[in-house]
Amino acid sequence: MVSEVVVVEGIVKKYGGVVAVDNVSFRVYRGEVFSLLGPNGAGKTTTVEILECLRTPTSGDAFVKGLSVKNPGDSMKIKQIIGVLPQDFKAIDNLTVFENVQLAAVAKKADNIQEVLDSLGLWEIRKQMFSKLSGGLKRRVGIAMALVGNPEIVFLDEPTTGFDPEARRETWLYIKNIQKSGATVILTTHYMEEAERLSDRVAVMVRGRIAVEGRVRELVAKYGGRTRLVFDFLEPEAAQLLREGGYLVEQTEEGLVVIKVEKESEVFDVVALLRSGGFMAYPQVRQPGLEDVFLSVIGSRLSETGELI
Ligand SMILES: Nc1ncnc2c1ncn2[C@@H]1O[C@H](COP(=O)(O)OP(=O)(O)OP(=O)(O)O)[C@@H](O)[C@H]1O
Ligand SMILES: [Mg+2]
Structure with missing residues (x-):
């Protein structure tokens, strides 16, 4: 009970x-x-x-x-x-x-x-x-x-x-x-x-x-949003290929390239699409977590010392 x-x-x-x-x-x-x-x-x-x-x-x-x-x-x-x-x-x-x-x-x-x-x-x-x-x-x-x-x-x-x-x-x-x-x-x-x-x-x-x-x-x-595929680096032409494939491609302040997908297995489609254009790039899969909940509910992130950033 x-x-x-x-x-x-x-x-x-x-x-x-x-x-x-x-x-x-x-x-x-x-x-x-x-x-x-x-x-x-x-x-x-x-x-x-x-x-x-x-x-x-x-x-x-x-x-x-x-x-x-x-x-x-x-x-x-x-x-x-x-x-x-x-x-x-x-x-x-x-x-x-x-x-x-x-x-x-x-x-x-x-x-x-x-x-x-x-x-x-x-x-x-x-x-x-x-x-x-x-x-x-x-x-x-x-x-x-x-x-x-x-x-x-x-x-x-x-x-x-x-x-x-x-x-x-x-x-x-x-x-x-x-x-x-x-x-x-x-x-x-x-x-x-x-x-x-x-x-x-x-x-x-x-x-x-x-x-x-x-x-x-x-x-x-x-509140966590979608799964993200994160590339440390992606050539502009490769990013363009993804856009043409219907993906919304975002660039973070740290220079990472991020696309949002519905599910983790889409990583294979993305890698295949890039390969079809001659690009070898493998993203990291980032599942949404509490940090994303925080961001979407509060509108900012929390630093390790507890400040809103
Ligand atoms: N004894 C007190 N006298 C006056 N104000 C206080 C006192 N204790 C807490 N406060 C105020 O109450 C609010 C909440 O403080 P509290 O310490 O509960 O926050 P917290 O979420 O634990 O923060 P932190 O993450 O920094 O530990 C703050 O504005 C703090 O300045
Ligand atoms: Mg406290």
């Missing part, structure tokens, strides 16, 4: 004149990875911190497993069943990895430190000082601190920001494993690829509101 573990009903958060979250509603179901996407200042962190009972909504309400974030008694219970990696995660510099995770375990009355450190590949380095770790490992310790006590719902606010691609991929595996263990994951990220690989559903936030929400595959099918 599909059950709702998080229900957000019309939450608003104002800071003086700034409306950080503007009437946001969504639901998260047990066992899914749900991602909040959006540019800097969109209201992602404010939204998740309301769910984590760290900020109170100005109006509206939100429920975690039926418990209201506005009710002080409930919020104590919510904090016991969630795990949190904050966006500005910090641990104690002059404690070891183990000792930091132990602090989180004491707070949660948890006894699974070794299991968590093992699952994240941190057991071997448990005696290292936190201050001596790389940025990626520090954040992984943050994930460990979020996972002690086997929380039912795990909030990860930008878990891979600033990571190199390898460290990011490694973290994706850990996040998948959290889901496999049966927990629900609520993620925020600026990385479209990350959201696409990990999420069952996403909500794109802009200026405090949800612009679009849904299953990744459905959003891509609805």
